[in-house]
Amino acid sequence: MAKKPAPNPLLQLDNQLCFAVYSAGHAFNRVYKPLLERLKLTYPQYLAMLVLWEQDNVPVKDIGERLFLDSGTLTPLLKRLEAAGLIKRTRSVEDERQMLIALTAQGQALREKAKAVPQGILAASGCTVGEMAAMKNDLVALRDRLNAAIGD
Amino acid sequence: MAKKPAPNPLLQLDNQLCFAVYSAGHAFNRVYKPLLERLKLTYPQYLAMLVLWEQDNVPVKDIGERLFLDSGTLTPLLKRLEAAGLIKRTRSVEDERQMLIALTAQGQALREKAKAVPQGILAASGCTVGEMAAMKNDLVALRDRLNAAIGD
DNA sequence: CACAATCTAATTGTGCGCAATTATAATGAG
DNA sequence: CTCATTATAATTGCGCACAATTAGATTGTG
Incomplete structure (x- = not known):
């Protein structure tokens, strides 16, 4: 006979702000998906493009600080954007540790569609x-x- | 000579509610991580346990409706919880399509730590x-x- | 200069998250 | 009862997200 545990309000799913944030994030994603499909972008890719539309030719690090993402996430994402012809990745001449990300003409043009x-x-x-x-x-x-x- | 595009307030990252939700979700995750490490749970696994602590012995579908997640996400997650000894997965006798998820004694006991x-x-x-x-x-x-x- | 410490990306491995497909079971119409 | 329809999970494939590690460049100190 399992004893019913005393209900703990703080442990209840529907009382948790964090779950509200988590589930609202997923809901946003589902709304974005059909809109971004026309741009052939995922939501994190769209975020990276938003950063680049504000400031072009920036190192990966800057994009990461802006989006709170690290290179483990950004490197493959940016490679996919490069494969799609939207950005160009080139190593900085002043500091060869840095990879500079710049929009292509196609990447700049996509901004119109994104509006x-x-x-x-x-x-x-x-x-x-x-x-x-x-x-x-x-x-x-x-x-x-x-x-x-x-x-x- | 690239023409500087007219700034569009709606396209600016820091004006977007969605990015605020997205980045707040990640920040929550980073805060949860060390707390959940002691329970040996990831955050989505913790959410599944919260559901089960509220109602035990439920089909995958119910957990999915509660968390807004589908079986493609939940099936492997629940298998990992089963491998950890926290839950038991058994096919329903009344409806053999359903997989019923029940807490083990260990899974119930974890609730104390989770408080x-x-x-x-x-x-x-x-x-x-x-x-x-x-x-x-x-x-x-x-x-x-x-x-x-x-x-x- | 030498060389340790630091910095930046890339790589690797694990776990979501979801679309699309598949497999099986239950249901409903004729 | 039969067969199409519907329902439920599982599977597959792709793209994040992040910890841990690696590689290479730069900086700082003696």
Whole structure:
């Protein structure tokens, strides 16, 4: 006869902020997928392109710091973007440890197509721009506190 | 001479709610990792255990509906939990298509150890319980709207 | 200069996460 | 009852995500 454990509110799935973040992330991904299919990009690839559209010709490290991803994730991802003809990877002349990532003409041109994406997301989210901004700010503050807590 | 593209606020990484969710999810994962190492669980495995601690002896489908994951993700994950001795997978007698997942004594016992986890997260988040609950509710509402938007 | 310490990517191995397919079981219409 | 339809998991293949390691370049110190 297994004793029913005392319910612990903190251990309940639906009380956990982290699961809300986790599952909302997956939901976003599923909404993005059909929109990004037209660009032939996955969501992490789209993020890398967003970084490059803001600043071109940057080392892998900078992209990683911006996206909170390491080279183990970025190296193969960027190789796929290169294979798709969207970027060019060249080793820096000043510091040969660095691999510089630059957009090709095709990569720059893709930005025009990408402009349609955020609208689609906004519509699916059912939020106003203000609500989205508020949630974003809360989440960024949370993320920064969590990242700060790691090196304890 | 590459023309500098007009900055498009909606395409900027730091304006995107989705990236905030994505990066906050990764930050949570990094905070969870050392806490879950003591339980020898990954975060998705921990989620599956949370479901089972709430309701034992359920089909894979139910776990999937609860976590928004499919059998392609859950089957190997559950096999690893079985190999670790935390659960038992048995085919249902009433409906042989279903695989029923039940906790072992060891799996039930792990719940005691897991009770320490949420406190660690709460501390790292730097939020009050009320702030966490508010964000959670906003995110769950967003997630549900996103999921509802998929079948359009 | 020599040489240790540091920095940057790449590589390797494990575990998700999901689309597409397959296999088997249950259900329903005629 | 028969056969198509539906339901449930498992399997396969691809792309992240990250820890740990490796390789090579750079920097700092004596």
